[in-house]
Amino acid sequence: MTFFGESQSSQPAVVIKEDYTLAAVFSAVGIALCTLPYLGFGLGALITVLGILFFVQAGRVRFVFDNEAFELRTLGNTEELEKPGENIVVGGQNRWKYSSFVNWEFFPKGLVEKGLPPILVYFKExxxxxxxxxxxxxxxxxxxxxxxxxxxxxxxxxxxxICDAQQIKAEFERRGCKKL
Known part of the structure; x- marks a missing residue:
């Protein structure tokens, strides 16, 4: 894969491998809940839609670690990683220097250490x-x-x-991202 605007550096950029486990679990649980009457169907449909969204996003979003920053990229039509545009919540680039990290974690806590995938990845910068x-x-x-x-x-x-939790954990640690 090539990277938009990539410069020569001492270490190659690391692209975290996508992981469809969360999408599969949400989809399976959602479909199972849809078989229950009343509330089960509505809740099941919502969880199934989230599962489908996670499948789509795992296929197109990539998390990249380069020499100085953690960055969100999207997979383009030509297998090239592209910058996704501004952050949808606060604007600005979806790129954060490692020196700005003050904490990172997985939720629920403790699953990654047991070899299980978490639901969320969290960081604060x-x-x-x-x-x-x-x-x-x-x-x-x-x-x-x-x-x-x-x-x-x-x-x-x-x-x-929606990415390999073990790999992203290893890169947060390798890049010196602070953790409380």
Whole structure:
């Protein structure tokens, strides 16, 4: 694969392998719930749609680690990785320097260590302007109560674990991304 705007560097960029496990589990659980009357059908349909979305996104979104930053890319028509445009929540590039990371984790915690895939990947960074840090889940993550308990201020990001959790964990560690 080639990378849009890739420069020569001492280490090759690492593209995290896609993983369809979360999509398959959501789809299977959703379909099973659809067989139940009343609430099961509505909830099952919603979970099935999420499973389908995860299948589509796992096929097109890639997480890339280069020499200086973690970046979101999309797979283009020619197998070339492209920049996806601005962040849909706060604007700006979907690229964060490792030095800006203040924490990262998987949810639920502990699954990756047992060899199981998590549902979400989380990271918090300080590169995004601090005026945006309270957007969405950032309000709770940067509250006085959270900070008193040891949280570090920053912009919160979550994404479904549609990639190899073991590989992304290894790269977060290898690149020196801070972790509480």
């Amino acid at each position: 300080t590169q995004t302007p601090d005026t945006e840090w309270s957007t969405g889940p950032g309000a709770a993550a940067n509250s006085a109560e959270a900070l008193e308990k040891g949280a570090v201020p920053g912009m919160v990001h979550f994404f479904p674990c």
